[in-house]
Amino acid sequence: MALVWRLGVLTMVGMSGFHGAQPALAAGGILMTSVGAKEKGMGGAGLALPQDAVAPINNPASTVEVGDQVSFGGTVVLSQPAMNVEGTGAGPFPLAEGKWDAAERYFTVPYLSATKRIDDRWSAGFSAYGLFGLGVSYPAEARPGCPAGLPGTGPLCAGKTTLDTSALFISPTIAYRITPRTSVGLSPSLVYGQFRARGFAALAAFGASSDPAHVTDLRSDESLGFAAKIGLHHQGESFSFGLTYQTEADMRPYGKYRGLLPEGANLDLPAVLAGGIAWRVAQGLDLVADAKYVLYSGVPAFSNRFVVPLGGGPQLGTDEAAGFGWNDQLMLHFGAQQRLGDGIAVRAGYSYTDRLSPASEGLLNALAPATFRHGFSGGFSVDLAQALTLDAAIVWSPPVAADGRNGLSPGQTVSMTNAATEFAFGLSYAW
Template sequence: MITAFTRGIASCALLGASLLAAPAQATNGYFANGYGGQSKGMAGAGVAVPTGVLGMAQNPATGVRVGNSAGLCLTTFAPNRDVRIQPGGPLTPGTHSSHNDVFVIPCGGANWALDDRSSLGLFVFANGGMNTEFDTNFFAGLGAGSSPVGVNLEQAFITVNYARQVSDRLTLGISPILAVQRFQAQGLQAFSGLSVSPNDVTNRGHDWSTGFGLNLGLLFEASPEWTLGAAYRNKIQMSEFSRYKGLFADGGEFDIPAMLTLGAAYTPRAAPDWTITAEYQRIYFGSVDAIANSSAPPGGPLGGANGVGFGWQDVDVWRLAAIWRKSDQLTLRSGVSYSTEFIGNSGDVVINTIAPATPQWHLSAGGTYRINDRWAFTFSYTHAFSNSFWGNNPALTGAPQDVRIRMKQHEIATGLSYRW
């Protein structure tokens, strides 16, 4: 077991480095809609049903049910994003598309049963991210701007997971988290004059930030048919992006919002091969100034204590999913999710052109094929339906010039797991 544990630590470290080499998927705002192929096959559900090693990122208490298991997963993420600008102002009119449109993201980890009632896990996952690159700098008409224009935010989490079944019905879990993020901005010279630190707004290369957090979870078997799940990850206080202290509010702070998830799963006695699960999730984007502060007046200068942000509000996510254990070898899954609007003011649409994370509806399907008693292959496909927002911000652009941001997404997740 010691050898297996050592290998698990090394694998997670390598995966952490890989995750920061490519941006993570952006679905509900910039949070990933589920972790691992099993969860993604259910549109992100997994707080009340175990979904493998990566499912512990959603609910640490599922570790006891996961048992001795290791898994690797690979997500191919294809976002399609564009900005449409109407004539009548300084912004460059036309439809501008980001040409960074295919990303491959690894994830994985392992879990060990310590005894019949407890487990220890180690895994790496990507929380979210944004990567845009527009060849035409549509902000150049405001005074300055090099090409390309865009931002790159990458986040990875290295997590240790402990779960303990404290009674016949109740299991608790706790996950200490090391969070690492990297950021870069290009072509935003037009906004340097609005900053408390004009030389620290854009084109400063990549900057790094770290922080520690905690994820807590519980799993309660209310009856043979019903299982209830809950998880809460606290707001993670991150070190400042010092190279971009003139861009983000409060001198470069970019903390990671808290997240609460509640869910229930129902397995009917009359059809034990089926499980239906439903979830509610709240992502507290509104608690992070750099994300939540509005760019519409009255707002402080970029980088200031009340500095301009993206104008995001808290997001509520609803999920409904089904599992069909068709045979001993094949399990099928499907799900749908809906998230509320993340922009609370149409005046904030303009600033969100550099990161148009607009989708609200997601539809997923997938399954797991058990190759033999130890090996299994998981697959899923998710479609995030096209969605757009219109707005204008004369205080920022000098004219009521209408701007539309739009995004749709395709995502294929595959994974290979091993039990012992």
């Protein structure tokens, strides 16, 4: 089976080009609730329930529990963002009153992972997967009240307004069994990111940016960075648990957009602390629960509060410039899995996330509405052959309104909504 292992690694390396062309949408902030189809069917939980080669993505330490496997698959995400503006407003930049529906979009987020048992204590893995991302696009509809010199269409008067970012992780894994039931693991990661912004010319035209030539409409920019994830896993007879910590991804700044984002477009990816439990209640029935804490406060582009970049305020692109104003976020995931026999299993789950930003942060968050709070999911697995399993899942995140204020127009309220449906699939082969 050495040939299968080598083919898996080569395919994962090739995937980096495929994912890099696709912006990904997150299910909580910019962090997807999970990667594999099994976990998505259980509300994103499963960190302490290793079942296939997705295990090193969830928790590097659990790699020792799955033997020799290859898993691949992906998620198709359909999103429907919108914002509603109330009040005529005043000040430097009021938005047009009424409802703005963003274009309905779909994104693909693939993954591929392989695991290899080295001996009784050591196991290794190699993975490529999308984990962070956000995408929204408002059409170039005509709007009144635009300053002279701008096209006069789109929410910001500068035509179609688009904001896309995505990240691909390429991660080798090493795991070591320190006792018969407890293991530790490490996954260093090379991170490839993309960022693109369109329709922000108004921010460059009136002195709001420290570098007006590098604000908008400059095609996609690319970045490389590094991160690492460490994990602990305990596999009990009926109760298991796991803990992981993923470091902040230190990314190279997106130089094309150094006049738009804080710190010259230094868009690092936040650190994530996670824990999970799995309980085998009865033969074939597992209950799982995970919690994640996403540390957006460590990344100024996400955590900086909105400040008016005019009249002596910090200009866009500087260290203290306006960001999204996001708080650290708690994500909770709950799920169940029932094996029915004949190689069939069914799953159900629910996820909950904190609100990301206070009401003062309405303007930029309306242009990138990561407002998801609840997710409902279901899924199944079926054995296609003795060593080949097909997984499928669907996740529905209903629209939830988040009201905020337009920081550039006192008295104007912006209500943001976003709904998403995810269709996930996966194939796993073990030998």
